[in-house]
Amino acid sequence: MSININPSSNTVLQLANISLSFGGVKALTNISFDVREHEIRSIIGPNGAGKSSMLNVINGVYHPQAGDIYFRGEKRKQMNPAEAARQGIARTFQNIALFKGMTVLDNIMTGRNTQMKSGFISNAIWVGKARNEEELNRHKVEEVIDFLEIQHIRKTPVGKLPYGLQKRVELARALAAEPSLLLLDEPMAGMNVEEKQDMCRFILEVNQQYGVTIVLIEHDMGVVMDISDRVVVLDYGKKIGDGLPDEVKNNPEVISAYLGTNH
């Protein structure tokens, strides 16, 4: 399915010479790559390679010391996650970041908050504006719920759910925001085979049916090679490979990085 479009056209996200460090510790050094419309772009690399930091840079949780980010052609450096979300960037987290105290339904509804405009006064009054809006967004959320097949756990507090389902709920929350760019941080970590298959199916459908661009971090090489259009390889905060799955697979540097030779 990987249709190779030429680089210049329809680039969603362009990262140029990004460097990030925490008090001397270098997390990312001089990294550049791009993400195109509708593609599934994977970031792989051994533990501590800086993959999650990369995502955090993309949606503004971390602010890189050097380098530029172009999102839909617009240059941005300092921005907070909330803005990113409003621009249509949604994400899931490596270690689940759901709101433990709330039900599945409420968790997913929070994903709609950026779309919900009614102020606190009309919310307090409820009848009328607020209620209609609530209902409208509830419909959207229910679509996502149906799509991800989690109807049965609507009213359950997320804390009570098994790991796999929590991952799925987190995806649902991200999707509820109807993002144009979706960042997935190890969505299949710690899942059994069936769960992984489901998750893959969901990711592909999201990508194809809704045309959402996806940046994916995943350890399971099999999965990565199957579903992604292009792959970036990071190691010790540096980019050591970039390209089509097959190219990357045969890149000696990548192989050595994974086998852990010459450093």
Add this chain to the structure above:
Amino acid sequence: MKRIKTSILGAFFAVIALLCNTYPLLAQAEDQFIAIPSFRVGPYGQNGQAFYGGFIDYLSYVNIKDGGVNGVKFSWEECETEYNNAKGVECYERLKGKSGISKGTAIHVMSTGISYSILDKTQADKVPLIMMGYGRTDAVDGSVFPYAFPLVTTYQMQASAIVKFLSQKNGGSLAGKKIVYLYHDSAYGKEPIVALEAESKINHFKLTEIPVAHPGNEQGAQWLKIREENPDYVIFWGWGVMNQTALKAAQKVGFPRDKIIGSWWAGSEEDVIPAGDAAKGYMSATWNVSGKSVPVIADIEKVVYGAGKGNFSDKAKIGTVLYNRGVSAAIVTVEATRLAQNKYGKGKPVTGEQMRWAFENLNITDAQLKSLGATGLLPEIKTSCENHEGSGKIKIQQWDGTKWVVISDWIEGNKALIHPLFKASARDYAKEKNITPACLKN
């Protein structure tokens, strides 16, 4: 487990509902029921214990000795207010319901804050609120506050009296002298300021006001300031821990204690003993003398504690300033009851309204005090609608390291100067609450 929890909870609320409902019907009708919203715990619990101990001991004394007033025995009930306004209100509301007749007869809360909180309620319930040496001082004007009685003397009159004492010490003039007013930064401490400022104008002394934040357990800065000022006297309006701290801090900076003169809430054993030697020479105002030399006090110890009906497990507090103050408060209350019975019929309990009349027409003479064995315990009291204070006299006492020694006769504050202030402030209050001032006849 869950079931246990829920049942515990259920039981809890059930019992409350039960008790709160049946409870108010427990007091007997033929007694003269006195509501006592007291406090024995918390920051000021000490003072409360001594005061209310004395108060209650005297009531038992009257009951045992002469079977109450004309055969009407006193009954009473306490309720712990913790010196907290809200709890005070709850206590007042609960206790007043205990007796349909008296509504509590006469309420002593010994807390300016609580007295403010229940002022309107006592007014509405027609039961006199007695604030002996505290509380809303402009209630001296009975035409605006018919049911509130700041008896014996108010903060302002006391401050004025202290100034008079000092000027007497200085051959009748304080001109050019420096006086620091160090006070607890609350309603209590702020009341006297108007009086002191007025006094400083006519007596030409320089007045410096230094407040201390509640609770006042740290006064380093204030006393450094005082030493810098180096005043001739420090007039001191402390309460609770603030008192010992002040004396200690004075010693710390080497300020002579016999130049400090406190209010009567800063002049009890509880205030000086913890300060140890630091308190030696410290003076304070008081409107009742301490010690067991007063016959009635000794007699209480004999009669009440002899009968094993005493309020204290150990008798150490008997004869202390606050204990005697409690007794004094009780004496006034009992005499008012007697007066009311004389007017409205002997041998039956009197109502709040009747008590109000009695308090407004008190005339406790030395002769009467003598007959009660309370000679010199407290000053003569003569009240009227214009003057709910009724005395305005205090004595000055000095701590010699072991006991309080009275070093002056009764000193009356400058009424001509102070009472107009009350009138004015009462008028403002009346305007704010649109009350039309009027004296109640009976």
Add this chain to the structure above:
Amino acid sequence: MQFFIEIVISGILSGLMYSLVALGFVLIFKASGVLNFAQGAMVYAAALAVVGFIDYGMPMWLAIIAAFIFMVIVGILTEKFVLGKLVNQPPITLFMATIGLSFFLDGLSPILFGSEVRPINLGIVDEPIQAMMDLTGIGISKLDLFSSGIIILLVILLALLFQFTKVGRALRAVADDHQAALSLGIPLENIWAIVWAIAGFVALVAGLLWGSRNGVQYALSLTALKALPVLILGGFTSVPGAIVGGIIIGVSEKLAEIYIPPVMQDAFGGNFGGIEGWFPYIFALLFLLVRPEGLFGEKHIDRV
């Protein structure tokens, strides 16, 4: 100038008194992550215990030992019956529990040891040092100086304990990471009991010094309010923070009390003294806004 110096000195001395109370908070927070609001009540309880045992006819030194034992028991029981039963509860629940505990202690100790206001006499007359007075005109209170000495001694003692004893190492391990400590087989319950005992000891010292200063009475439990701003300034987990923070608060508070009210008086008229109630809090708060990690804390990054 000399007046200024005097203020600063008295500020430092009473600041150390705040540090002392703050210390108790820090110890417990470090080890178990509980903000122990009962620390003030413990100070009160300890002081009461001392005077109480003296009233029961013990000599001073014995009374102090007895009081210490009492505090240790209180600490252990607290661990066993309160915090031990609340493991894995959110911090706020534990905090509430300690408030409950403070009520309990405020009720219990007067019943055991009497609620009379009593002095503690450490045998030091609290006067300004005369020689100093004559020499420089600056008055320094003997008692405060003595107290500061004791406090510094205490801190050194604790430092040694933490550095060189087995218990101390265990304590630090626990403070760093509960789980890790557990996995190393360090029994948390015992450690916590020990911490509470130590905190009890600190409370005892505080009780003695504050008690000899203001007399033993309920208001001792309010010393906690003096310690809290010290905590936000110095950090809940840093012993040096507590000391330095205490000094900073003490000095700034005294200076403020002397120099700010006149300024405000010129601005608004009226008397604006008595700002010690809030000034330390506002001061610490403003400091925190500039430096959220506190005096000695290090900046932490939100990992996601």
Add this chain to the structure above:
Amino acid sequence: MLYREAGQFKTTYKSDSQIFPILQDRIGMALLLLVAVIGVPLFASEYWLNAILIPFLIFSLAALGLNFLTGYAGQLSLGSAAFMAVGAYATYNFQLRIEGIPFILSFILGGLSAAAVGILFGLPSLRIKGFYLAVATLAAQFFVVWCLTKFPWFSNNSSSGVISAQTLSLFGFAFDTPVSKYLLVLVIVAGLALLGKNLARSSTGRAWMAVRDMDVAAEVIGIPLMKTKLMAFAISSFYCGIAGALYAYCYLGSVEPDGFSLDLSFKILFMVIIGGVGSILGNFLGAAFILLLPIFLDIILPFISQLFHLPIPNSVVSHIQLMVFGSLIIFFLIVEPHGLARLWQITKEKLRLWPFPH
């Protein structure tokens, strides 16, 4: 068998998002209100109205306010009493200085003033968290009280700083009897509680809870932290402010700044914790508990000492009360850290299944 939702199907999302989705609950609530509005005024004694029911409602409101901030938005505050004070004094001044202003309006203005102060002291929450913030809120507690004591203007230059509330009257009807005061408080509290419930289940409430549970994640899904936190502070303070005004006007009648002490703040916090963090019902349960417990002890302890002829001096009784109060707090925290509200839920669950064990 009575308490069942069997056969009650939700066909629309509207009906699914009702406050009381179960019919029995709706009936129960209706009955409760009926009793509160008609039964209580008919049968309750003056003591019950003045000393229990009115303060109960007022404290419930204050607790509700604090619960928004602490329970929903997760910002621990120890300064609620200060915001009550602002509400009370502001209302007093609006009543005093604006001729013929309807008291409802001055209540609202009082609440808004409290909200403004709340926002001011909420600003630190953007940089500091947890107990640091909690202690920081003490700054509000002490500073506000000090200001009210120090600037005579606030208390209309009363020498003592005490204000005494004017009688409230609407269209010539004066709220001066216990019953009328009670009904006034009841209406206001019930209304605000309803608004609060709506707020809690709306996007606003979800934003708060998101910030509480995981602020980073909340920000990542587009919830602006600053706006959300400050709004929590504002609304919380507004509720506390109204509660403060009622406290002054319908309960105490006259208040001094010191009346709004730290103890009061703690009391309210207790109500929230005991009642149930992040629950509307909990505030009412908590308020009832914290309010009734001391009264209960007042009554029961002397009773017991009489029963067993124990010669307990009053001072000891008072101290025992403190002990029992403290231990009961701890006890409830241990048996049910999620508060009475959770306990109530559990009971309902049981009822649903009854008579079957599971």
